[in-house]
Amino acid sequence: MKPPSVFLGLLLLLLLGVLLALSVGKFSLSVPEVVQALLRQGSENAQTVVWNVRLPRILAAIVVGAALAAAGVAYQGMFRNPLVAPDILGAAAGAGFGASLAILLSLPILLIQGLAFVGGMLAVGLVYFMAQAVRRHDPVLVLVLTGVAVGTLFSSGTSLIKVLADPSVQLPSITFWLMGGLNGVTSKELPLLTGLVGLGLIPLILLRWRINLLSLPDEEAASLGVHVGRLRLVLIVAATLMTSAAVAVTGIIGWVGLVVPHAARLLVGPELSRLLPVAMVLGGLFLLVADTLARTAALIEIPLGILTAAVGVPVFLALLMRGGRS
Amino acid sequence: MLELSDLTVGHRGRAVLRSINLRLESGQVAVLLGPNGSGKTTLIRTLLGHLPPLWGQVWLGRQPLREWSRVALARTLAYVPQAHQGLFAFTVEEVVLMGRTAHLGVFALPSQADRRIAQAALEQMGIPHLAEKPYTEVSGGERQLALLARALAQEAQVLVLDEPTSNLDFGNQLRVLAQLEALRDQGKAVFLSTHQPEHARRVADQVLLVGEGSVLGQGSPQTWLTPENLGRLYRVEPQHIEAYLGNFR
Amino acid sequence: MMPMRRRTFLAFLAALPFLKGGAKAQSNRLTRLFGPPLRSPIRRIFVAGPPSAVMAYVLTPERMLGWPTQLSAPAREFVLPVVRDLPVFGRLVGSSATVSVETLLSLKPDLILDVGTVDATYLSSAERISQQTGIPYALVDGRLTESVQQLLELGELLGVQERAQRLAAYARASLAEAARFRAGGRRPRVYLARTATGLETGLEGSINVEVIEVAGGANVAAAAGRGGLTRVSFEQLLSWQPDIILTQDAQFFQLTQTDPLWGRLRAVQNKQVYLLPSLPFGWLDGPPGVNRLIGLRWLVRRLNAGAEPIDWRAETRLFYRLFYGQEPSAAQLEVILKTL
Structure with missing residues (x-):
């Protein structure tokens, strides 16, 4: 299949997904009722469900899925490793720490999200500056190792907070947050989320050709005229912005940023100007399907992180086995 | 085009190779040999x-190398590494x-x-x-030829190649050598x-024999690629070299 | 072991005549003891978790060795000075247990007190810890409906029968009142909102929402099944349309008052959202201990029109004096009762 037709096909699937997701849910509405509500007619509750509950959640799932996929594309290219996820530099661990701290301090939702965002950015900032101080080794290796170390440090901080938290009140909330979920998303979060993700996406789109070259060894890319260090910094900032914004709203959702870029690469190849749009649509679709399952498959809300892992892990293992053979 | 004057190279202040002098003009090939x-x-x-x-100093054109910007340098000097596996499945054309x-703007x-230039480079490499x-x-x-084509598409005057024939079978070695001559x-x-x-x-056109931290010999291949010199360079008996390669003279 | 067994046996004999009409305190129906026999007097009590801490505090505050979690700054003001600055040891059992055996040994407690869920996991860990440390371990079934018996059995065990009986009397009255109203009539549909988003609650059978059922309400989330805590979506709430929303989270209460989305719920429109006090311990939960007895009285009145009204200022003063050892100041009362 030619890349444009893959992209259009996925876009069509996404549209179908949106329509399906709009018409299923815990509040029972028939398809005609949903259509009516979309046209701002029918019962007020139906309109509330469609416009204020389902639509924001659907859009958030798409934006977050696309953001995590885009960040995954950037990180996998930049770290020359197809098994890298957007939280490789500690963004998720930092966000988890920030959110846990806010829950421990009984702060309002906006500050929980705010601290999660700041925590994610802070963790990656810390990783970057610490890695800059190490000059003796391959910069990519140093970044990844520092990321693992700092991520572990923030995760330990989160564990400490869980120990300090009230076990019947705060601890469950922290646990739920760390498992991820879109059940609390409202139309209030959407503009800022979309804005931050869009901001992070701009450098990715503008620099899409050059990012391809980061998958070469540093000195080879440099000899082709790329400022490797500068480009990598720009990408880290952009990808971290997107990851932190996404994670701040949804809690920790793993595997999307790892698996989706891979699948997209199988569809249209690694060249970024083709890969990026396909990966983003695929990421949006993946998370939309996962979240729709999360809110409809059982009587209770299934934590989203559990579902994305349930799908992501088998795919990941399949990719590993494929990689092992070649 | 490329000139090394009294050059000493090494890592973090520790010299590895001292006192290298070399002039390489357009239309010339210099070969570096050493254990x-x-x-x-x-x-x-x-x-x-x-x-x-x-x-010492590396001169490229009329400027010392360190005064070249990254982009200007890439337009003048192309690097061909040993063919690597490649990480992602980019097409050869890509x-x-x-x-x-x-040659592109930052965002272009x-x-x-x-694409036409890339196509021509592919055709030249066959x-x-x-x-x-x-x-x-x-x-x-084929990967090594693709990397040569990439250097060709770079439209640089100077090509620097790091063991481009290692890991290649006999036919491919000859193909790469023929392309270098072209x-x-x-x-x-x-x-x-x-x-x-x-x-x-x-x-x-000229060879540079390096070993034990310095230049052991430099000049025309006829003068320097003798079994005696190569024996000294690689620490083997000259008879062995002669038996293997024949007498160069 | 011998004296212990004989005592259990004697207790059993003594209790025989009363077994039909309800167990007596000394029957130790709820308490399982592990490890070596208890040596009176028990002066140093190590509490295993938050409900145990509340129990130890209301019975014998001066014997507590520490807290399982940090008391918040405002909560400190509500408890007796003798326990305000006790160290925080963390929890002994469960997923984020942090107390080491060495810490436990170095504290030389006479008893480890653990009030809460009794199941195979907790039984085995109680047995293991008592064996490992050689410290007596009392595991007590912590259900709200068993509050009277819990207080009496532990009063006996700790040698504070008189105080325990006074507290048990309150518990008995509170539970009896609830039982009376629970018997008849329609059960109002209640949603207990947790966390700042309000979109977390307890399923049927969850200890965190136990008080709803005891007070004669119907937990709307029971529709989603049995189990522990869960997240819910707003559209689920829209379809449940609870009559009453309860919370202990001030951030969430604020949200219901300002957010138009929450305004879509009938309970919010009818001003049936209540922020219950959480100082020093929650009225509904947090922890699930005897601290809920006053919340139960309040909830019974909220859910059943027939219950005679109470002066909440007086009742709060009474409960806090009785259980927590000191009356709240006028300013503190104001804070607690503001949103009731």
Whole structure:
């Protein structure tokens, strides 16, 4: 299949997904009722469900899925490793720490999200500056190792907070947050989320050709005229912005940023100007399907992180086995 | 085109190779020979601007290397590494197009004109049929030709090659050598390192023998690629070399 | 072991005549003891978790060795000075247990007190810890409906029968009142909102929402099944349309008052959202201990029109004096009762 037709096909699937997701849910509405509500007619509750509950959640799932996929594309290219996820530099661990701290301090939702965002950015900032101080080794290796170390440090901080938290009140909330979920998303979060993700996406789109070259060894890319260090910094900032914004709203959702870029690469190849749009649509679709399952498959809300892992892990293992053979 | 004057190269202040002097003009090939660990790679990294010289100077055109900007340098000097596996399945054409990056604006994609240049480079290397094939799935020799095509698409006057024939089968070695000669005849200045003296004899205008931290010999291949000199360089008996390669003279 | 067994046996004999009419305190129906026999007097009590801490505090505050979690700054003001600055040891059992055996040994407690869920996991860990440390371990079934018996059995065990009986009397009255109203009539549909988003609650059978059922309400989330805590979506709430929303989270209460989305719920429109006090311990939960007895009285009145009204200022003063050892100041009362 030619890349444009893959992209259009996925876009069509996404549209179908949106329509399906709009018409299923815990509040029972028939398809005609949903259509009516979309046209701002029918019962007020139906309109509330469609416009204020389902639509924001659907859009958030798409934006977050696309953001995590885009960040995954950037990180996998930049770290020359197809098994890298957007939280490789500690963004998720930092966000988890920030959110846990806010829950421990009984702060309002906006500050929980705010601290999660700041925590994610802070963790990656810390990783970057610490890695800059190490000059003796391959910069990519140093970044990844520092990321693992700092991520572990923030995760330990989160564990400490869980120990300090009230076990019947705060601890469950922290646990739920760390498992991820879109059940609390409202139309209030959407503009800022979309804005931050869009901001992070701009450098990715503008620099899409050059990012391809980061998958070469540093000195080879440099000899082709790329400022490797500068480009990598720009990408880290952009990808971290997107990851932190996404994670701040949804809690920790793993595997999307790892698996989706891979699948997209199988569809249209690694060249970024083709890969990026396909990966983003695929990421949006993946998370939309996962979240729709999360809110409809059982009587209770299934934590989203559990579902994305349930799908992501088998795919990941399949990719590993494929990689092992070649 | 490329001139090394009293150059000492090394890492973090520790010299690996001292007192190198070399002039390489357009339409010439210089070949670097030396045993493992003699500092060939360090010298090449210095020529590419990844390592600062510890002493002396690398001149490219009329300017010292360190005064060249990254982009201007990439337009003038192209690097051909040993063919690597490649990480993602870029097509061969895309790999060659990467050579056009230094000629593109920061935010630009390769244009139709860039594609034509890439196509011509593929044709010159005799691999236009591979354009749509994934780089990760073609043979080692084809990958090396693709990287040569990339350097060609880079439209640089000077080519620096790091053991371009190692890991290739006999036929591919000959193919790469033939392409190097063609590039020389087009007026490129070519600097390459190799482990195979017979390759040096075939393409070199001058050879540079390095070992034990310094230049052991330098000049025409006829003068320097004798069994005696090679025996000294690689620490083997000259008879063995003669038995294997025949007498160069 | 011998004296212990004989005592259990004697207790059993003594209790025989009363077994039909309800167990007596000394029957130790709820308490399982592990490890060596208890040596009176018990002066040093190590509490295993938050409900145990509340129990130890209301019976014998001066014997507590520490807290399982940090008391918040405002909560400190509500408890007796003798326990305000006790160290925080963390929890002994469960997923984020932090107390090491060495810490436990170095504290030399006479008893480890653990009030809460009794199941195979907790039984085995109680047995293991008592064996490992050689410290007596009392595991007590912590259900709200068993509050009277819990207080009496532990009063007996700790030698504070008189105080325990006074507290048990309150518990008995509170539970009896609830039982009376629970018997008849329609059960109002209640949603207990947790966390700042309000979109977390307890399923049927969850200890965190136990008080709803005891007070004669119907937990709307029971529709989603049995189990522990869960997240819910707003559209689920829209379809449940609870009559009453309860919370202990001030951030969430604020949200219901300002957010138009929450305004879509009938309970919010009818001003049936209540922020219950959480100082020093929650009225509904947090922890699930005897601290809920006053919340139960309040909830019974909220859910059943027939219950005679109470002066909440007086009742709060009474409960806090009785259980927590000191009356709240006028300013503190104001804070607690503001949103009731």
